Amino acid sequence: MRTLSIDLLTCLIVVSAGICFSHIRAQDRSGKPNIIIILADDLGWGDVGFHGSEIMTPNLDQLAEEGVVLSHFYTAPVCSPTRAGLMTGKYPNRFGLRQTVIPPWSEFGVDPDEKFLPQYLEQSGYVNRAVLGKWHLGHAKKEYLPLSRGFTRFYGHYNGAIDYFTHKREGELDWHNDWDTSFDKGYSTDLISDEAVKCIRDYTGSPFLMYVAYNAPHGPLQAKKEDMLLYGYDENQPKIGRNKGEGSQGKGNTARQTYAAMVTCMDRGIGRIMKALKEQGIEENTLVLFFSDNGAAPGEGGSSGKLRGTKFQEWDGGVRSPAIVKWPAGFEGGRTVDQVTGYIDVLPTLLEVCRHEEGGTGLDGINILPVLKGQKSTVERDFYLGYGSLVNNSWKLVRANAGNARMKHKEDALFRIMQDPYEQHSVKEKQPQVYENLLRIVKEYDAIKPGKSVPPYGQGRKGFKAPENWKVTR
Numbered sequence: 001m002r003t004l005s006i007d008l009l010t011c012l013i014v015v016s017a018g019i020c021f022s023h024i025r026a027q028d029r030s031g032k033p034n035i036i037i038i039l040a041d042d043l044g045w046g047d048v049g050f051h052g053s054e055i056m057t058p059n060l061d062q063l064a065e066e067g068v069v070l071s072h073f074y075t076a077p078v079c080s081p082t083r084a085g086l087m088t089g090k091y092p093n094r095f096g097l098r099q100t101v102i103p104p105w106s107e108f109g110v111d112p113d114e115k116f117l118p119q120y121l122e123q124s125g126y127v128n129r130a131v132l133g134k135w136h137l138g139h140a141k142k143e144y145l146p147l148s149r150g151f152t153r154f155y156g157h158y159n160g161a162i163d164y165f166t167h168k169r170e171g172e173l174d175w176h177n178d179w180d181t182s183f184d185k186g187y188s189t190d191l192i193s194d195e196a197v198k199c200i201r202d203y204t205g206s207p208f209l210m211y212v213a214y215n216a217p218h219g220p221l222q223a224k225k226e227d228m229l230l231y232g233y234d235e236n237q238p239k240i241g242r243n244k245g246e247g248s249q250g251k252g253n254t255a256r257q258t259y260a261a262m263v264t265c266m267d268r269g270i271g272r273i274m275k276a277l278k279e280q281g282i283e284e285n286t287l288v289l290f291f292s293d294n295g296a297a298p299g300e301g302g303s304s305g306k307l308r309g310t311k312f313q314e315w316d317g318g319v320r321s322p323a324i325v326k327w328p329a330g331f332e333g334g335r336t337v338d339q340v341t342g343y344i345d346v347l348p349t350l351l352e353v354c355r356h357e358e359g360g361t362g363l364d365g366i367n368i369l370p371v372l373k374g375q376k377s378t379v380e381r382d383f384y385l386g387y388g389s390l391v392n393n394s395w396k397l398v399r400a401n402a403g404n405a406r407m408k409h410k411e412d413a414l415f416r417i418m419q420d421p422y423e424q425h426s427v428k429e430k431q432p433q434v435y436e437n438l439l440r441i442v443k444e445y446d447a448i449k450p451g452k453s454v455p456p457y458g459q460g461r462k463g464f465k466a467p468e469n470w471k472v473t474r
Contacts, residue, residue, distance in 0.1 A: 032125065032207040032354045033327060034286040036196075036277075037086070037346070038270060039211070041079060041134060041160075041218035044296025046305025047263055048322045053303070055260045056230065059271030060324070063290060067326030067333045068372060070291075072417075074342035074383055074391060077311060077318040077404075079160065079293040080136050080454075081386075082343050083213070087116040087137070087149070089347030089363040091384055091445065096453030098386055099403075102138055104159050104170050105464035108454045109138020115360075117347050118150030121209050124354045128152055128203040133192045133213035136160050142472055147178060151211075154178055155195045157188075158470055162215060163246045164188045164222040170466035171246070181469040187224055187250075189216045189262070193269030200276040207354070212273065216266040219300050220247030223261035228252045231260050259301025284328045287353060289346065291323035308423045312406045314389035314398060315423060327353075331373045338418070339371045340383050340393050382438070384445040390438055391417055395431075397438040398423075402446060414438070 049057040050064040076082040080101040081092035087110070092098050095111050102108055118129040130153035131146045138144030139158035146154040157167065157174040164187055167175035175182045184191055196212050203210075221240065225233065231252070239251040240258060252258035270290070277283040295318040296302025297311040309315025321342075326333055330353065344365035351360055352367045364384070370376040382392045388402025396417040400409050413426035414435050428435045467473075 033330065034203075034207050034210075034277075034282055035121070035126075035350060035354070036210045036212065036273065036286060036288045038273070038288065038290045039083070039086070039133075039213045040266060040290070040292040041213075041215050042294065042297045042300065042302060042311060043217060043263065043292035043322065044302035044304050044310075045307050045317060045320060045322060046303035047217075047259075047296065051305055051322060053305075056264045057267040059267045059274060060290065060322075063270070063274065063288070063324050063326055065334065066328075067288070067324045068331065069336040070323040070325060070341060071336050071338050072340045072391075072393075073291055073321050073323035074319050074340065074385060075291070075294050075321050076343070076386060077294050077313055079218075082293040083135075083137055084110050085344045085365075086346050088114050089117075089344055089360050089365040090114070091344060091364045091386075091448070093386065093445070093448050094364075094450060096450035098453075100454055100457045101160060102136060102454060103457055103461070104139075104466060105460040106455060107140040107460070108452075109140060109144030111452070112143045112148070116149040117211075117350065118152075118209055120150075120347070120351060120356055120360065121354060122150055123358070124351075124356045125206060126209050126354070127206045128199070128208040128210075130154070130199050130209070131211040131213060132156055132195050132199070133188075134160060134215045135213070139470070139472060141474055145472060153199065155182070156192060156213065157215070158472075160215070161219060162188065163220065163249070164215070165249045166246065168246055169470070170464070172466040172468060172470050174470040176470070181471060187265070189214060189265050189269055193272050196269070196273050197276045200273065200280055200282075214266050214269070217259050217262035217300075217302065219297065221252070221255055221258040221262070221301060222247060222250030223252060223258045224250065224265060227261035227265045228257060230264060231257045233257060233261075255299070255301035257301075285330075287325065287327035287330060287350075289323075289325045291343070292321040293343075294318060295320070306422055312404075314385045314387060314404065314407060316396075316417075316421065319385050319389075325372065327372075337371055338393075339368060339378050340381065340391055341366075341368050341371075342383055382441050384442065388412075388442055388446055390442040390445070392438075394418060395434055395438060396423065397435070397442055399439070399442065399446075412439070 049061040084092040133156040159169040162169045304317030307317035309317035348365045348367045387404040388399025390397045396415045398413045414428040
């Protein structure tokens with residue numbers, strides 16, 4: 001009887017362990033990894049601990065230590081173009097989204113004929129495909145919205161620059177749960193992190209895609225008191241921007257203090273995401289990519305560190321992003337890769353990662369997986385940054401008067417970008433052949449003429465009234 005009880009107990013333990021193991025590993029049966037893209041908003045090069053910042057980012061620092069730091073990861077200088085290039089693998093000027101973002105009063109949206117990343121991954125067996133947070137790729141019509149672009153889950157906001165506490169933009173609530181208005185209360189960064197953790201726990205049975213698009217630390221500058229206290233906040237001292245209405249809550253004593261608190265809160269959310277992966281037993285075969293959509297905005301508390309320039313500019317401070325990728329089952333971490341890469345390379349690289357059979361068509365981005373796997377040291381390529389600017393693994397060209405009014409320089413400049421990362425010493429006169437070759441290439445990109453372009457930022461603003469709860473009905 002005693003032997004039978006022991007045997008029965010052993011059997012129950014084995015069966016229970018088998019059920020548990022089966023649940024934990026269910027997402028790994030296809031061999032394809034889960035994919036999580038974490039995008040910060042207006043995070044500067046000098047605003048992460050692993051770049052020497054005083055801002056506390058312990059979870060990103062750990063991710064940098066365990067993953068691959070992409071030291072030359074480039075974006076567009078403003079956010080909607082970066083998000084569009086991320087989703088399509090193409091330079092955003094091909095579909096008219098280079099000069100500015102899509103503001104609330106704009107009817108513009110990315111052409112529905114452009115194929116987005118989740119539409120590719122659906123064909124590769126990714127059943128669950130979520131976007132959480134900021135969309136900013138068009139909101140005037142349903143065909144521009146996430147659930148019409150291949151995503152199966154949307155939780156967040158259509159516009160940029162929403163109020164972190166009330167979730168309003170232009171006086172109307174811009175917070176959504178799939179197609180419906182969401183009346184969830186809380187600080188937006190925390191709500192996005194909450195939903196990301198929930199999705200990780202819910203998505204079993206097949207690999208998933210999750211695009212976590214934080215609105216932090218983009219303005220309005222608003223932070224939680226407990227996070228500002230970490231940076232010396234004194235509620236008895238004057239606050240920044242004592243305005244009423246949207247963006248009036250959560251003001252610290254200085255812009256830098258408030259901004260730093262916002263970054264630390266986002267970092268805490270990223271830590272929760274990584275912890276959830278570990279708890280679910282899927283950390284090993286989950287590819288996590290982190291970067292920012294552009295550099296720090298001038299006057300908003302962020303820092304470009306030693307890099308030249310800011311958001312809105314093609315100097316490296318505006319387009320070179322802190323970036324990390326980690327995939328323990330796919331490639332070795334704990335190292336830095338200097339390969340010039342960026343937002344348009346994400347889609348073609350992920351297509352290779354998930355073994356998408358058809359591949360992409362007409363892409364500007366390249367697959368950098370061979371470099372991440374250590375099979376190649378570099379892949380030669382020229383990366384167009386917009387408005388006369390181009391960078392590769394050796395050089396960076398910046399044309400004067402190429403269309404970006406914020407790039408105030410009088411003559412073309414050529415930099416040995418790896419030896420001169422702060423863009424201080426032009427060698428155009430010493431390297432005429434290199435200059436002419438790059439000039440020819442960049443002119444071809446500058447000459448792209450899309451059929452339709454986003455209007456100037458202020459066009460349509462006068463007299464605009466946002467729809468109730470930003471409900472899109474057409």
